[in-house]
Amino acid sequence: MKSTLRYMTWPFILTGVGLALAGLIGWQYSGTVSGTLTFFMIAAVLAVLEISLSFDNAIVNANKLKQMTPLWQHRFLTWGIVIAVFGMRVIFPLLVVVIAARLGPIEALRLAATQPVEYARIIHEAHLPIAGFGGAFLMLVALNYFFDQSKEVDWIAGIERALRRIGEIRGMEVGFVLVCMMIILRFLPDGKEHAFIVAATWGVITYLLVDALGHVLDRWGGGGVSAGDMARGGFGAFLYLEVLDASFSFDGVIGAFALTQNLFLIAIGLGIGAIYVRSMTVMLVEKGTLAQFRYLEHGAFWSIFVLSIIMFVQTLIHIPEFVTGLLGAGFIAVAFINSLEWRRRHPEWAESD
Numbered sequence: 001m002k003s004t005l006r007y008m009t010w011p012f013i014l015t016g017v018g019l020a021l022a023g024l025i026g027w028q029y030s031g032t033v034s035g036t037l038t039f040f041m042i043a044a045v046l047a048v049l050e051i052s053l054s055f056d057n058a059i060v061n062a063n064k065l066k067q068m069t070p071l072w073q074h075r076f077l078t079w080g081i082v083i084a085v086f087g088m089r090v091i092f093p094l095l096v097v098v099i100a101a102r103l104g105p106i107e108a109l110r111l112a113a114t115q116p117v118e119y120a121r122i123i124h125e126a127h128l129p130i131a132g133f134g135g136a137f138l139m140l141v142a143l144n145y146f147f148d149q150s151k152e153v154d155w156i157a158g159i160e161r162a163l164r165r166i167g168e169i170r171g172m173e174v175g176f177v178l179v180c181m182m183i184i185l186r187f188l189p190d191g192k193e194h195a196f197i198v199a200a201t202w203g204v205i206t207y208l209l210v211d212a213l214g215h216v217l218d219r220w221g222g223g224g225v226s227a228g229d230m231a232r233g234g235f236g237a238f239l240y241l242e243v244l245d246a247s248f249s250f251d252g253v254i255g256a257f258a259l260t261q262n263l264f265l266i267a268i269g270l271g272i273g274a275i276y277v278r279s280m281t282v283m284l285v286e287k288g289t290l291a292q293f294r295y296l297e298h299g300a301f302w303s304i305f306v307l308s309i310i311m312f313v314q315t316l317i318h319i320p321e322f323v324t325g326l327l328g329a330g331f332i333a334v335a336f337i338n339s340l341e342w343r344r345r346h347p348e349w350a351e352s353d
Helices: 002-007 009-030 033-065 070-101 105-114 118-123 128-147 157-166 172-187 192-222 227-254 263-286 296-313 323-346 347-352
Strands: none
Touching: 002 009, 009 033, 009 157, 009 263, 009 347, 033 070, 033 227, 033 263, 033 323, 070 105, 070 118, 070 172, 070 227, 070 263, 105 118, 105 263, 118 128, 128 157, 128 172, 128 227, 172 192, 172 296, 192 227, 227 263, 227 347, 296 323, 323 347
8 A cells, every 4th residue: 555655646646736826726717706606616526537437548558657667767758758748638628729720829818818718619610630639540459459469368359369360461450440430520520621630640650650659669778778769669658658648638628618718717727637647657567556557558458449439429519528537447447357257267377477
């Protein structure tokens, strides 16, 4: 218990600071105790929303992080948290408004501070291309895992073996995503097709570019001749994880505007959640949790696959964020329970671990 709490020290401290700031913003905006408490509670709910939507992200991060050099692990957990909190929870919503409304960054920030309802409207109108990009990128992340020919352990055995056989066909994962894009395109209202197909195509291109860059950098680092070479290899994994984190964050950022139109409150609430996700990532790596629970990683990637489908479907109909969170948590919970059952049936494996 003590060792687990050690990972939560900074998140607990920053939670207190963040909730205090949320209350202060509430007082500045409303000047009342009830307004202060409302902002306080919304920040807490946003933090829980972020954690529920991103726990599978922590598992995938941990899987990649354990392969990185200590230097790049440290950079991911320091530079990465700054990028995650400020980049995706502050800069990204501003950038959406800058592009969609063709405003300057200062004007967008002023709009967020003085006209939050109009700001939220612009964000929601940009949801379709955001969902297209995130759905395509995350679906490729999940399919790359299930199509991997070197994957030896199966959880949902029949389906995962079939996917691995399909994965023998070169480029099948990209073809699968393109088919999904064509299906969604068939049902989109007139005038929406261009925005979706361009964004989803960029999701595919981004995944391929990041994957290619990672292979190139890892090849440079594979020679083992210097720490500099290994750092370059670590950069490929670092970049992959940051883009992955951004794709996971889309749903939470958009969904947050259903609770509040205040950009600063959203940044605080989702930022608190992001810090917990990073701390859980560290705990999973250092305690070797993924090795101890045989199917936990599978549950995370099934959760990612379901999330990618939901993001595609959200271009057609609204799906509440709690549904996304429950489905993701459900896959991980069942995978966790099945892992415990497997360990009970194979005590010799648990002892050797």
